[in-house]
Amino acid sequence: MRLHEYQTKTLFERYGIPIVNGILAYSAAEAAEIVATRYQPAIINAQVLSDERVFRKAHSPAEAEQIATDLLNSTVGGLAVRHLLVEPWSPIQAEYALAIEFDRSQNAMILAAKPIGSAEFFREVIDPFLGVQIFQARYLASKLDLSSQYWNSFIDIALKLYQCFIGCDALSARILPLALTMPPQSRLIALGGRLHIDDNALYRQNEIQKLVTSPVLDSETSPGMEARIHTTNCLGDVACIANGTGLAMATADIINDLTNLCGIGSIIDIDGELTYQAIDKAFTLLHQSTRAIVINFFCTKDTGLHIADTILRIIAHHQITIPMIVRLGGANLDTAYQVLNAYSANDSDLLVTASTFDDMRHQLILKLTDSPS
């Protein structure tokens, strides 16, 4: 789960990482009010769950209102901006990036830093039993063009960032930028930041769950509550429903290979048993713009007929009016296919069965070419 910058900074502060305090604004008027009464000049920062950071400087309440209006009517990384973080502007002389990330290819946690604008990070591998060591942070500090008088404060922030990373069960904790403010009170502060929390650890992160009151899962995969359904929305117009990640991706690949005809839209992965509730829920997650559905279920021993039956009941319940291609995998599926084929012949030829992955592709082509959208 990704956190917004303002949520991230709240957590940073708890771990003693220096930040600038800001106030959240939900409208242009609120932003103007904050600038009028608190911060002049101010930085108005769009809060969106994207890696892109969009902010502007406002010198007056009127300018703040204009900037806020613009930002609230804009999108960042394809996501609508719904709220803004208004902060006092800080004069800065240098900017760095400091991050702790989980690196999959190395199977390790990495402490990384670089001056902003430089392409390469300097990296240190963190021993999961020892945590970030002072010498590692000092080594990174010495690699940045940072005067040695600030090294201790850099080390302190790096150690606290590690405490925050572990304490919040993060997969990634970034300070971006870590800014060195102008004299006379030059100091290092976390002007921006991003935390990405491990979904698997949310069960023991009650504080973070409380912090996140608004739905932050905007465009990310959101695990369905009851049946553990993972949905991913791609831009295409043909959806697939499958049980299991690998099977869902294999089905999506078949659809996406037909580049001239269609593209993959929603990928719906039912994790667990194929109950009526689970399949029914999957159908409710379909996008309105969906032109066809490919259903691909692996049926465990002797469940095929029951699953075929369930699919037909759900189709009737949802009154589906677009083509559906159904493939079942597994053993002893003859009667299941008979039931589906009988429906196709007698009730609605919107449903067709496919015996193989290749047949699935073939049937999809037939359906898409004889039913123009």
Next chain:
Amino acid sequence: MSILINADTNFLIQGITGREGSRHTLKMLEAGTRIVGGVTPEKGGDWLKGIPVFDNVRTAVQATGANATIVFVGVASAIDAIYEAADAGVELIVCVTEGIPIVDTLKLCTHLRKEGKTRLIGPNSPGIVTPHQSYAGIVPNLALTPGKVGVVARSSSLAYDVMTLMSKANIGQSTFVGVGGDPVVGTTFVDILALFEEDHDTSSIVLIGESGGTSEIEAANFIKAHMTKPIVAYIAGRAIPTGIRIGHPGAVVTTQQTTAAAKIEALTTADVLIARTPEQIIDLLLDSVHISDQ
């Protein structure tokens, strides 16, 4: 022969009295798996289908001589259960539990690697099967047939689907290993490939991978340097854009190297036969590997 497990492997079931644990214990017993004991704290002294239940792993190992364990323990206690099994000297641990926080797994795997005595399969693994000998995990009692093809996969239902197709084509398996869908797992494709290469009863290998992570790239490098047996690979997720997570936490495509396309390219340069659909795996085994002649 086979890899990791055979008819002589003596299993413990950790979490044997839980809902999942007891359900799958019965299925494994039906399939002929040798289960010598179970562990559930505070339930020591109970019995389940003639299997003695112990309070802790050390006692269970001393009493039964178990050399492997399957972990069905819930998320909050699973990591502790694995440390306990490793401490008791169990050589093979299959962790079925899914949803363990990544940093916990990272620590665990670092510890196990340092100790070098225990092999962990998973977490989030469907299990291991050596057909007609031993079924460990939640792999449904598929109509698997003994044979000469080693199968290793990250995802479960896709692997079941492929193995069912193999069985229909009379192609049997030496051993199936589901390494697990999590980003950090105890045993990787490379580890399993090395075991299959050494196994006299495995003549060729099917590798089922997916987008996300770099384990297929590492497998390709290993294959180039060390493998002599023919390998057929299928990589799911060509359609998945960068940065999107599908189901498995492990399936997040973050950089170019983790895309299905990059993996297919790396495996191709390692002379691995690439199937474009799951069914093509069978075609390649029959037509290019000539599995039926072996």
